[in-house]
Amino acid sequence: MASKTRMIVEKDFKIADIDNRIYGSFIEHLGRAVYEGIYQPEHDSADEDGFRKDVIELVKELGVPVVRYPGGNFVSNYYWEDTVGPRDQRKKRLDLAWRTLEPNEIGISEFSKWAKKVDSSVMMAVNLGTRGVPDALNLLEYCNLDTDSYYSSLRREHGDKEPYGIKLWCMGNEMDGPWQVGQKSAREYGKVAREAAKAMKMMDETIECVVCGSSAIGMPTFGQWEADVLDEAYDYVDYVSLHQYFGNRDKDTADFFASLDDLEDFIKAVSAICDYVKAKKHSKKTINLSFDEWNCWYHASEVDSETMEKKPWGLHPHLLEDNYTYEDAIVNGIALIKFLKHSDRVKIACLAQLVNVIAPIMTESDGPAWRQTIFYPFYHASKYGRGAALRPVMTTGTHKTAKHEDVTDVEAIPVYNEEKGQLTIFAVNRLTDEEVPFEADLRGFEGYKVSTWQALESDDMLLSNSAEGEKVKPVTKSEYSFTDGTFSASLKPASWNVIVLEKA
Ligand code: AHR
Secondary structure (H helix, E strand, O other): OOOOEEEEOOOOOEEEEOOHHHHEEEOOOOOOOOEOOOEOOOOOOEOOOOEEHHHHHHHHHHOOOEEEEOOOHHHHHOOHHHHOOOHHHOOOEEEOOOOEEEOOOOOHHHHHHHHHHOOOEEEEEEOOOOOOHHHHHHHHHHHHOOOOOHHHHHHHHOOOOOOOOOOEEEEOOOOOOOOOOOOOOHHHHHHHHHHHHHHHHHHOOOOEEEEOOOOOOOOOOOOHHHHHHHHHHHHHOOEEEEEEEEOOOOOOHHHHHHOHHHHHHHHHHHHHHHHHHHHHOOOOOOOEEEEEEEEEOOOOHHHHHHHHHHOOOEEOOOOOOOOOEHHHHHHHHHHHHHHHHOOOOEEEEEEOOOEOOOOOEEEOOOOOEEEOOOHHHHHHHHHHOOOEEEOOEEEOOEEOOOOOOOEEOEEEEEEEEOOOOEEEEEEEEOOOOOOEEEEEEOOOOOOEEEEEEEEEOOOOOOOEOEOOEOOOOOEEOOOEEEEOOEEEEEEOOOEEEEEEEEEO
């Protein structure tokens, strides 16, 4: 029997008010994310604009406040002018990142419309790969200005009287990556990003800018890249980006669960670098983190390489269509707990991606949209994880895995939503073969009662969902006691738990 995990929850132990944008996601012009994903005019469920209503419903169910667009690697050779105006005059382009033909049927106007339909806002990226400051300014003017100037007037001529009002702007994407069109050194990139952000803020002072950090913690330039880029751009940007994908390549579930400790180290390291540059510059301003790409990504990689190599330049090919397993869902649950634990610094996070491409939502081109296993932890966190993240004063056992030491058995975080009178504890038992007795001291929450305990539980780590049905979905748990303000239960091995209490 594993040792008991004990947690004391107090309203005063606040980490931070959670920025709802940590429940963001991402739609890239890649594979079937846009075409056959959010947009399929010939599908039974298409609305008057050709958007799939079944997908809209599932995105709304997830509660995604912000969607990053249009890339990703795609943005580094993006010609936004080709995506606006009369559709029959739009140019088809070659997307070099994914070796695909881009028809540009969906552009900024259509995507902004879709974002409204799913109650979300757009986080737009500018092309700092093959283009630069002038183009970023033109795009911003087209999107946000209501002046008599050329691009603003052009938008109105195209039928969109109101500006889109896009507040969040990414200064390119993964500019350290050798795979990126227009890859740059840290200093080169830092200067371009600084000038782009500076000029964009001169045009619209209400925007916020995200500068590219390393495209993963494993990059050889990691650390120095962030320091150099921020050294150049610190005064003009608001967030630095982090990207990380996870995969169980060694077929070792325990180590897969433990690998999320690396994500936490990544967050701590980038926060420290931001603060180092802050100190060096004697600045009063704090740069926060935008973890704008995260997910499991490894299942379909071989097939994808073959598709791109052997069948290039097709229209919306099947790419990055990872079919997620039970253990992937648990990993994503742990990632969400880590973001909440660091919600004092992580203000934006985007699950990459949203539909069909490494996504929680999949579509059949002539059938329904359906939920992958990873849909559920995100759904729970987005639904119950709003308010203030509370510091979990917690004792739990630790274990060792193939590549990780001192791995906590249980990862958990309480979230207090004062407005709703709701307290939620998110907890994952990372042990793959033992239950963990779990106790939460909730005496500080007088009058609260357990309203529901939802969990993902399975002995089969490779279980997955499909259009035919959901083998992985939440169960409601009732085997617990709640006496004298103490919640006690046993957490199943490799389980995701969402314990919700409400004021009676
Ligand atoms: O999300 C898929 C890809 O991963 C993105 O295009 C890129 O930014 C990252 O390498």
